[in-house]
Amino acid sequence: MIDLLVAGGGPAGLATAIHAALTGLDAVVLEPRPAPIDKACGEGLMPGAVHALATLGVPLAGHPIHGIRYLDDRHRAEGRFRREAGMGVRRTVLHAALSRRAAELGVPTLPRKVTAVHQDDDSVTAAGLTARYLVAADGLHSPVRRQLGLERPDPRPPRYGLRRHFAVAPWTDCVEVHWSALGEAYVTPLGPDLIGVAILTGERMPFDALLPAxxxxxxxxxxxxxxxxxxxxxxxxxxxxxxxxxxxxxxxVGDAAGYIDALTGEGLSLALTGAAHLVRCVRADRPQEYEQAWRRATRNHRLLTDALVRIRANPLLAPRIVPLATRAPALFTALVNRLT
Incomplete structure (x- = not known):
């Protein structure tokens, strides 16, 4: 019997399958879309994610990132990474590298979509296959999560992300975060002549209409x-x-396991951490321990990101974020390194 059936062949699903294969488990990935898959993403890998991918044997090609820079119309604050560098990597390049590594380890990816899940005390069946466990790595809008009734309503106003690339030489070795009343714009260096610009906002407006902010x-x-x-x-x-x-x-695992906001750029790092804990719990045949392991591993990120999002939503406090970071550079650098 298959040990681990993975619904979703994005970075979270592939990382889970790679972890499983490296520990001797039999994993199968279900993904109807051919690799590489593109999606709206900031594409900045923090140092923790770069390190985690290296331990999985996944080589990366991109642009080194050495810190985070916050800017508004009058202030600038910069926090440099103290140890390893991060990396700006095109989403398609990352996905292709993960797909190759999974294939090297003998993990099959089948072009199937999970529409219904059935389980008993000993196994779970989906897309015509039966396994000991099923991993839902099917993203932000996870159909598996919804089918199992695991979603909770969110009373807060929604936020959205838009991303576009420009054939421009990077002007910094940091991820630059521009703040305005409408949201944040992230500039990520991806190569010698390529940057990615991602805008996070609560407004339903086109990318070009948001740029003047x-x-x-x-x-x-x-x-x-x-x-x-x-x-x-x-x-x-x-x-x-x-x-x-x-x-x-x-x-x-990954975005399917819950998501706060892209404000701190740690989505992939959390997915990789979650994948490692998930496989450890499955290998020990103690899946119930995964919940607490996930909560412990993501606690600092969840607390800091949630606090920053709440401050961001307060019209009185939001304009003070960048000035405070500018006046307290040591604190800003410490927070940057704590998150990454």
Whole structure:
């Protein structure tokens, strides 16, 4: 019998399957879309994610990132990574590298979609296959999570993400975060002549209509308008509240396990951490321990991100975020390194 059936062949699902294969478990990935799959993503891998991918034997090609820079119309704060560097990597490049590594380890990826899940005390069946456990790695809008009744309503206003690439030489070795009343714009260096610009906002507006809210960024890109290197991709609503990460023999990982916001750029790091804990619990045949392991591993990130999102939503406090980071550079650097 298959040990681990993975619903979803994105980074979270592939990382889970790779972890499983490296520990001797038999894993099968179910993904109807051919690799590589693109999606709206900031594409900045923090140092923890770079390290985790290296331990899985996944080589990366991209642009080194050495810190986080916050900017508004008058202030600038920069927190440098103290140890390892991060990396800006195109989503398609990352997905292709994970797919190759899974294939090297003999993990099959089948073009099937999970529409219904059936489980008993000993096994779980989905897409015509039966396994000891099923992993729901099917993303922010996880159909498996919804089918199992694990979603919770979110009373807060939704936030959305939009991303586009520009054939422009990076002007910094940091992820630059431009703040305005409408949201945040993330600039990630991805290569010698490529940057990604991702905008997070609560407004339902086109990418080009949002750019004027970030004058310094708009000024840099105005002369490069004809150098847009990709179309606009969107994602959201981002916040996903989840009742539990375990339901019998089904375990949730990555964005399917719950999501607060992309504000701190740690989505992939959390997915990789969750994948490692999930496989450890499955290998020990103690799936119920995964919930607490996930909560412990993500606690700091969840607390800090949730606090920052709440401050961001307060019209009196939000304008003070960048000035405070500018006046307290040591604190800002400490927080950057604590998160990454």
């Amino acid at each position: 970030f004058p310094a960024l708009l000024h840099r890109l105005a002369a490069q308008a004809d150098l847009a290197a990709s179309g606009v991709r969107g994602a959201g609503p981002m916040r996903r509240m989840v009742r539990a990460r375990v339901a019998g023999r089904v375990l949730l």
